[in-house]
Every structure is written in C-alpha cells, then in structure tokens.
Amino acid sequence: MSSTAIESLPINETLSPDSQAALVDAVRDCYETDQAIYPVGGGTSLGFGLPPKRAGVALAISQLNRVIEFPARDMTITVEAGISMQSLAETLAAEHLRLPIDVPQPATATLGGVIATNFNGPRRFGQGTIRDHVIGISAVDGRGTPFKGGGRVVKNVAGYDFCKLLTGSLGTLGVITQVTLKLKPIPPAHCVVACVPVDFAAAEGLLAALIDSDTTPTAIELLTGPNWHQDAFIGTLGTDHGRPVLAISFEGTAQEVDWSVAQLKMEWGRQGIVETGMLAGQEADQWLRMLAEFPHSGLAESAEAPLVLKANVVPSGTTRFAAQVQSLDPSAMIQAHAGNGTLIVRLNQLPEGGIARDLVGNLDATAAGMHGNVVMLANPSRAEMTHQSVWGGIDAPFQWMEAVKREFDPKNLLNPGRFVYQF
Numbered sequence: 001m002s003s004t005a006i007e008s009l010p011i012n013e014t015l016s017p018d019s020q021a022a023l024v025d026a027v028r029d030c031y032e033t034d035q036a037i038y039p040v041g042g043g044t045s046l047g048f049g050l051p052p053k054r055a056g057v058a059l060a061i062s063q064l065n066r067v068i069e070f071p072a073r074d075m076t077i078t079v080e081a082g083i084s085m086q087s088l089a090e091t092l093a094a095e096h097l098r099l100p101i102d103v104p105q106p107a108t109a110t111l112g113g114v115i116a117t118n119f120n121g122p123r124r125f126g127q128g129t130i131r132d133h134v135i136g137i138s139a140v141d142g143r144g145t146p147f148k149g150g151g152r153v154v155k156n157v158a159g160y161d162f163c164k165l166l167t168g169s170l171g172t173l174g175v176i177t178q179v180t181l182k183l184k185p186i187p188p189a190h191c192v193v194a195c196v197p198v199d200f201a202a203a204e205g206l207l208a209a210l211i212d213s214d215t216t217p218t219a220i221e222l223l224t225g226p227n228w229h230q231d232a233f234i235g236t237l238g239t240d241h242g243r244p245v246l247a248i249s250f251e252g253t254a255q256e257v258d259w260s261v262a263q264l265k266m267e268w269g270r271q272g273i274v275e276t277g278m279l280a281g282q283e284a285d286q287w288l289r290m291l292a293e294f295p296h297s298g299l300a301e302s303a304e305a306p307l308v309l310k311a312n313v314v315p316s317g318t319t320r321f322a323a324q325v326q327s328l329d330p331s332a333m334i335q336a337h338a339g340n341g342t343l344i345v346r347l348n349q350l351p352e353g354g355i356a357r358d359l360v361g362n363l364d365a366t367a368a369g370m371h372g373n374v375v376m377l378a379n380p381s382r383a384e385m386t387h388q389s390v391w392g393g394i395d396a397p398f399q400w401m402e403a404v405k406r407e408f409d410p411k412n413l414l415n416p417g418r419f420v421y422q423f
Contacts, residue, residue: 008046008047009038009040009046009052009058010052010053010054010055010056011038011055011056011057011058012035012055012056012057013057013058014057014058014060015057015058015059015060016060016062016063017059017061017063017064018063018064019064020064020138020140020146020177020178023059023061023064023140023175023177024140024144024145024146025144026057026059026144027059027140027141027142027143027144027175028143028144029144030056030057030144030413031142031143031144031411031413034411034413035056035057035413036052036054036055036056036057036413036415036416037056037057037059037142037175037413037414037415038052038056038057038058038059038171038415039059039061039112039116039171039175039176039414039415040058040059040060040061040113041060041061041062041081041082041109041110041111041112041113041114041116042062042084042105042108042109042110042113043108044104044105044108044109044113044296045109045113045117045119047377047378047379047380048117048170048377048378049170049390049415049418049419050385050387050390050391050417050418050419051382051385051417051418052415052416052417052418053417054416054417056413056416059175061080061081061082061110061112061175061176061177062082062084062110063082064080064081064082064083064112064177064178065079065080065082065083065084065087065110066079066080066083067079067080067083067091068080068178069152070091070095072095072097075097075182075183075184075185076135076152076180076181076182076183077091077092077097077180077181077183078136078152078178078179078180078181079111079178079179079181080177080178080179081110081111081112081115081176081177081178081179082110082111082112083110083111084106084107084108084109084110084111085099085101085103085106085107085109085110085111085114086106086107088111089106092183093186096185096186097183097184097185097186098183098184098185098186099133099181099183099184100123100127100128100133100184101114101119101120101121101123101127101129101130101133102120102121102122102123102124102288102289102291102292103119103121103292104292104293104294104295104296105293105296111179112175112176112177112179114130115130115131115134115137115166115167115176115179116166116167116168116169116170116171116176117168117170118130118131118167118168119295120337120342121291121292121337122219122221122249122288122291122292122337123218123219123249123288124219124337124339124340124342125217125218125219125220125337125339125340126216126217126218126219126249126251127184127218130167131163131164131167131168133181133182133183134150134163134164134167134179134180134181135150135151135152135163135180135181135182136148136149136150136151136152136163136178136179136180137149137150137162137163137166137176137178137179137180138176138177138178138179139162139166139173139174139175139176139177140174140175140177141173141174141408141409142173142174142408142409142410142411142412142413142414143409143410146177147162147174148162148178149161149162149163149165150162150163150180151180152180165404169419170415170418170419171414171415172405172409172414172415172418172419172421173404173405173408173409173414174408174409174414175414187251187252187253188252188253188254189251189252189253189254189256189257189258189280189281190249190250190251190257190280190281190284190285190288191249191250191257191260191261191278191279191280191281191284192247192248192249192250192278192279192280192284192287192288193247193248193250193261193264193265193276193277193278194233194234194237194245194246194247194248194276194277194278195237195245195246195268195273195275195276195277196234196237196238196243196244196245196246196275197243197244197246197273198243199243199244200244200319200320200322200323201319202272203222203244203246203319204316204318204319204320205271206246206268206271206273207220207222207246207315207318207319207338208316209267209271210248210339213263213264213267214263214267215248215250215260215263215264215267216250216260217248217249217250217260217339218249218250218251219247219248219249219288219337219339220246220247220248220249220337220338220339221245221246221247221248221249221291221335221336221337221338222244222245222246222247222318222319222322222334222335222336222338223244223245223246223247223334223335223336224244224245224322224326224332224333224334224336225331225332225333225334225346226331226333227333228245228333229245231290233277233279233287234277236277237275237276237277238275244319244322246338247291248264249284249288250264257280261278291335294333294335294344294346295308295310295335295344295377306347306348306349306350306379306380306381307346307347307350307355307376307378307379307381308344308345308346308347308376308377308378308379309344309345309347309363309374309375309376309377310342310343310344310345310374310375310376310377311342311343311345311363311367311372311373311374311375312341312342312367312372312373312374313341313343313367313370313371313372314341314370314371314372315338315339315340315341316341316370317341317367317369317370317372318336318338318341318343319338320366320370321343321363321366321367321370322334322336322343324362324363324366325343325345325347325363328347328362328363329347329348329349331348331349332345332346332347332348333345333346333348334346341370341372344377350381350383355379355383355384355389364392367392373391373392374392375390375391375392376389376390376391387420387422391420398420398421398422401420401421402421402422405421
C-alpha cells in the first residue's frame, strides 16, 4: 500500500498489526479512546464511498498475509485477509487451482479488500461472485471482539452467515482477518470470440439470443465508447467507434471450448453476423486481464476520467442504459458485464447540469426503472459528494441495516460516514 493511499484518509496514526491478536488489541484501544478506524488493504478502492470526515487511525492489514491451511484435494484454502490477490493466485496455481475472481491491480489488492468492496469482474457470469466462494470468515467488530462464521469445508451450515453479511460491507461491520475459500480447477482451454454489431438494437438481439443458446459462456462483455476500438484485438473487427463490441468468453476442456466457439459462430451467422474475431489460450487470458483492469483506470486520484460509476440493472436493460449514458456523454467509455446487468461507466466530461441533476435525476431514475441503481465508484474532483449522488436512490431497509451496524459497531468507529448508514 502506498503512502499516497494512506494520505487520502484523515488519519492521525497508521497501525500495521502482524497477527489477529495484535489487531484485536488495536481495535480495543480505539474503542476505549473513541478513535475512528479505517481498515486498509491494498488501498486500491479508497475513493469508493463518501469522503471520511472524522480523523482516526488507519489499520493496515497487509502484514496479515499468511496461508493457514491449504488442503488442495478438498479444493479449499484458508488464508489471512491481507494476502494480495496475485500472491493468492500464485499459491493456488501451484496446485492447478484458482479463485476465478477478476480484480484490478491484483499485485496490490488484498483479499479482505475485495470482499469488503464486493468487487467482481468479467467472469462473474459463469463463475459467480466473491461471496459465492467465501465459505468461512473471521473478523473483529468495532468493540475489538473477534467473531467468525462458516467453516473450512464446503458443506457447512455452522453459525450465522457472516460471510455474506461482511461481503460488500465496506469494512463498516468488522475488520476481516481470515477467510476460507472454495476453489475451482484451472481450465485447460480458454477462448474469446467477439463481433461488432451495427448498433445497440442489434447488440440487444444477440444478447437476448444467448438466453436460448446451447453454449455456456464464462463472460459476456459489451464494450462501448471510442477508445475500445484502439485495442489491437477489437481494431481487427472494424474502426467504427460508434458501434458496440460484444465479446464472449468460454473456458473448459479443449473439446468443450472448440464446440462452443463453433456453435456460437453458427448461431451468430443465423443472426447476420459474418465477421468475428477470436483469441485463444494465453492471448485470451491477457485480454480478459485487460478488461479486469478497466474500472481502476478511473479510480486513482490522478485519473483522467472525472467520474466513474457502476450501474446495476436487469440484464435486459443493459443496452438501454448504455444508450442513455452515451446521450449524456458521447465520449463515455462503458464496460458492461451484460450477462449480469452490471455496467462500469467512465465519463470523460462532467454533465453540464451537474452530477446531482444529470446523474441522480437522470441515470439513477433510468436504472430504477430497470429494478437497479447507480453508485459512484470514484470522483477525483470530490464535487457534489452527497449521500444520494454516491449511493444512488436505493430502496433499502435502512432501519434494519443501521440496527445491524449498531450491534457490530455501537460507537460508529469503523469507516464512519463512508457507507450508506445515516447515523
């Protein structure tokens, strides 16, 4: 974690415990002295959420990075939460296993941070989310009390489902210290097939047809915006910057992947798609890695993009929402995990009417009509960082969320003010 990342927080002191016992002591000290606590992993998502206003202690967990238990034959692993995603991947690869979660900056991002922010990349469609892979978790609440849920075996129903409760909680209910994951084998073959539909309507037709397709994609990516066509692979498909790009990823045995590619091309051919592009093996892996890095290109304070948003809508609303974004900013870059209805939007210019009116009053209303919402991933300008502009007009049972927050963190010391809670 860089010093720049730490400097973005209003901190008086940085603590780096090297054991759960040391972390427990640190949190208890903060509880007794009423100091705010900002848990920090790799520091890659500190721009996510409302700006913290209360000075406190940064609690860096990067030294909690040990492998506790790795029964490879059971396809599970128990590790400390400060392990980097790259280090975890290298450990698993030695046994031909993986955690199929795509995150930006894997050399820096920590497992605990990925769980706390609930970040999921392109392979979410076929491989599931991070919460689907967490089967056991240990954490420390705002009083400095350790707690845990789940266990170290896949078929486990012990205790409350703290695994799902802590996933996406932004470090406001507890500091994650240890995690048990269920794993998957590394597939022997990988291929990406792409095409350039003439417009959003044609793209919607292709996406709708995938529902009845005999293929089983790992990822379904819809890319729109002028800069995508500068990519070497996409550039081979055409240079019309106004057209979207649809890319489908397949993983499995060589026979499964070859059949899926041939079947998809046949299905697309029936829909008028003649020209396609394809990447296989390591080239396909590298290209998907590039897609996974896209969200972070707008998250750093020095990023050129003035605003990075994430929208969640029903999958059938993906193209309509993308079209709405382009009506506000024709130069916007959009990456849509179209199979799930998740869109990452990098605006290249702030809307003339302001963030609150054009984004909250426009895009969020559009998303709400598609049973979704819009949240702000990053806003380097820090302009108009209100509760509604950052978290959108979400329809959530806040009274229950705040009741849970009070049980785990009665003094509101963990990441105070950054998440959806109002107290």
